[in-house]
Amino acid sequence: MSSKINQIRVQNRYLKWLLFTLVLTVLLVAATLLSLTTGEAKIDLSNLISVLRQQDSIEYYILTQIRIPRILLAFATGGALSLSGALLQGIFRNPLVEPYTLGISGGAALGVAFTIVLGLHLTLGIYILPLSGFIGALLTIFIVGVLGFLRGNSDINKMLLIGVMISFIASSIMMLLMSITTANNLHGIIFWIMGSLDEPNKNLIYTCLAAAIAGLLISYLFARPLNALLLGEEKANYLGINSKATIRILFITSSLLTGICVSVAGVIGFVGLVIPHLIRLLVGSDYRFLIVGSFLGGSIFLILSDVIARTIIAPNELPIGVITGILGGVLFIIILNRMRKKSRHV
Amino acid sequence: MSEYLNIDNIVCGYGKEFNLREVSFSIRQGALAGIIGPNGSGKTTLFKGISGYLPLKSGSIFLNNKNLGKLKLNEKAKRVAVVSQFPDNAAISVEDYVLMGRLPYREQFQFFEPRKDIELAEKYMRLTGIHKHRRKQISQLSGGEKQLAALAQALTQEPELLLLDEPTSHLDITHQVQVLNLIQRLNREMNLTVLMIIHDLNLAAEYCHYLIMMKDGALHTKGSPAEVLNYEIIEQVYDTVVVTQNNPLSGKPAVFLVSEDILNDIKARYGEIKR
Numbered sequence: 001m002s003s004k005i006n007q008i009r010v011q012n013r014y015l016k017w018l019l020f021t022l023v024l025t026v027l028l029v030a031a032t033l034l035s036l037t038t039g040e041a042k043i044d045l046s047n048l049i050s051v052l053r054q055q056d057s058i059e060y061y062i063l064t065q066i067r068i069p070r071i072l073l074a075f076a077t078g079g080a081l082s083l084s085g086a087l088l089q090g091i092f093r094n095p096l097v098e099p100y101t102l103g104i105s106g107g108a109a110l111g112v113a114f115t116i117v118l119g120l121h122l123t124l125g126i127y128i129l130p131l132s133g134f135i136g137a138l139l140t141i142f143i144v145g146v147l148g149f150l151r152g153n154s155d156i157n158k159m160l161l162i163g164v165m166i167s168f169i170a171s172s173i174m175m176l177l178m179s180i181t182t183a184n185n186l187h188g189i190i191f192w193i194m195g196s197l198d199e200p201n202k203n204l205i206y207t208c209l210a211a212a213i214a215g216l217l218i219s220y221l222f223a224r225p226l227n228a229l230l231l232g233e234e235k236a237n238y239l240g241i242n243s244k245a246t247i248r249i250l251f252i253t254s255s256l257l258t259g260i261c262v263s264v265a266g267v268i269g270f271v272g273l274v275i276p277h278l279i280r281l282l283v284g285s286d287y288r289f290l291i292v293g294s295f296l297g298g299s300i301f302l303i304l305s306d307v308i309a310r311t312i313i314a315p316n317e318l319p320i321g322v323i324t325g326i327l328g329g330v331l332f333i334i335i336l337n338r339m340r341k342k343s344r345h346v
Numbered sequence: 347m348s349e350y351l352n353i354d355n356i357v358c359g360y361g362k363e364f365n366l367r368e369v370s371f372s373i374r375q376g377a378l379a380g381i382i383g384p385n386g387s388g389k390t391t392l393f394k395g396i397s398g399y400l401p402l403k404s405g406s407i408f409l410n411n412k413n414l415g416k417l418k419l420n421e422k423a424k425r426v427a428v429v430s431q432f433p434d435n436a437a438i439s440v441e442d443y444v445l446m447g448r449l450p451y452r453e454q455f456q457f458f459e460p461r462k463d464i465e466l467a468e469k470y471m472r473l474t475g476i477h478k479h480r481r482k483q484i485s486q487l488s489g490g491e492k493q494l495a496a497l498a499q500a501l502t503q504e505p506e507l508l509l510l511d512e513p514t515s516h517l518d519i520t521h522q523v524q525v526l527n528l529i530q531r532l533n534r535e536m537n538l539t540v541l542m543i544i545h546d547l548n549l550a551a552e553y554c555h556y557l558i559m560m561k562d563g564a565l566h567t568k569g570s571p572a573e574v575l576n577y578e579i580i581e582q583v584y585d586t587v588v589v590t591q592n593n594p595l596s597g598k599p600a601v602f603l604v605s606e607d608i609l610n611d612i613k614a615r616y617g618e619i620k621r
Contacts, residue, residue, distance in 0.1 A: 221455075227438075227446065231434045231443075237419060239447070285437055
């Protein structure tokens with residue numbers, strides 16, 4: 001009898017997850033439409049479809065060559081960064097970890113800075129920038145991984161500290177590079193660090209998109225192990241979960257996702273920290289929803305931030321990192337306040 | 347092998363610093379057994395060796411004729427449930443926490459709870475009495491309630507062997523007795539084999555059928571409480587003067603400690619203590 005009530009309660013929770021997924025999907029569509037229609041060239045919502053039919057119009061060009069690629073990139077990077085944050089917070093059992101805590105962005109930025117200072121982008125073409133960023137990110141992941149968990153008795157907190165230290169070292173070397181290079185190069189480096197969704201190369205956007213979707217699918221397979229890891233590595237082991245393997249796979253997944261996003265879109269902060277917390281606060285910390293919710297939430301957040309970034313001082317454009325930083329910071333303080341009121345320990 | 351749990355010459359530990367010294371013992375099905383011994387004697391190391399968290403360097407552990415060392419993690423989790431010394435602390439509800447006991451039974455792509463799992467979680471929440479707090483977060487429970495929730499989770503695993511690491515260590519006597527009575531009842535009514543580390547010698551004597559006394563990483567004495575808990579063995583192992591008598595109601599041994607002042611007083615009056 002009471003087990004039936006319980007059954008209903010569990011089913012109600014699935015219903016709640018479904019509802020939130022629908023709400024987020026609707027918001028995502030709304031944000032996409034908003035982003036499609038706002039900008040220097042206003043395109044009316046009612047005209048959207050007819051514009052998309054007129055392949056020779058200027059509006060058609062703006063939509064397909066500028067706005068849609070930006071939206072796709074915002075969808076992919078926002079989702080992937082937020083997902084990475086949720087995964088890393090789970091495996092490190094630390095609510096303050098975000099994709100950049102482990103020095104991945106620092107490594108990527110350093111790779112790009114080296115390329116710019118050496119002038120490689122002038123000889124090898126513009127695509128060397130994302131490539132060098134990705135190599136920098138990979139090197140960082142490799143170092144953190146080798147020092148952190150490949151050497152036997154690994155301690156997850158040690159890994160975190162190593163990541164933070166690598167982040168510091170990378171930013172110090174960056175400053176060194178920036179202090180000895182020309183003003184022109186300096187400008188290039190700073191511009192890259194601030195992040196931008198303006199990516200002319202479609203292939204890079206598709207790579208991001210594919211990686212983000214693949215990351216989402218892989219992560220979802222680990223939803224239950226992630227739930228068990230809430231209780232710690234040892235307890236998860238006793239519940240039949242291979243904690244070490246789960247942590248390794250998810251560490252590599254989230255690091256690669258972050259590395260790809262950073263090398264294409266630059267450093268876009270706060271998405272990976274704020275959005276997972278917001279979803280936790282609204283729906284709870286069950287990873288079976290948190291993974292999907294974080295991804296969709298991150299996508300929405302970044303698409304909206306991009307709309308603000310390119311309209312607030314139009315015709316000029318603010319770096320997207322500025323918007324996500326300010327919005328995310330304020331949002332995070334509000335969330336923390338709420339959490340204290342709910343007296344939850346995350 | 348006639349016994350249910352057979353620990354055969356196991357060695358495990360932390361690098362070169364601390365290792366068990368070839369510990370062997372066996373327990374029959376349906377026993378309630380206790381591991382006792384001073385701090386640093388290897389109780390927890392032994393426990394983690396049996397639970398599988400520390401890999402065995404040599405020796406073997408058979409449970410119901412299955413070599414635990416050769417089982418996959420989830421197969422092991424279906425047979426052995428572990429309640430750790432430090433209560434879990436997480437921002438999840440009691441019912442979700444208890445349901446996690448079914449994790450080892452899930453298939454790879456099974457993301458949602460089958461009806462049976464929910465019924466089992468419900469059954470064991472009621473059995474342990476924690477169902478009253480099902481909507482509360484684990485982190486909001488008191489120490490005793492956390493222990494009950496952890497027990498409910500362990501039972502939901504439907505194990506053959508229940509391992510408990512000092513289930514009463516952070517509790518007052520009311521909750522100590524409450525938790526141990528529950529363990530005793532589960533042991534008796536479900537014929538569940540229980541092996542627990544227990545610090546308190548009097549509680550060990552009162553509740554356990556069988557005791558394993560550890561000292562310096564090795565097994566010192568094993569046997570019934572009456573066999574293990576006599577003052578000579580306790581004084582050898584703990585290096586402390588004690589007096590043992592039987593509990594007038596249960597007839598089980600009870601251990602009394604004596605303060606230094608009293609001991610000196612006795613020495614002054616009667617000379618060196620002779621038994």
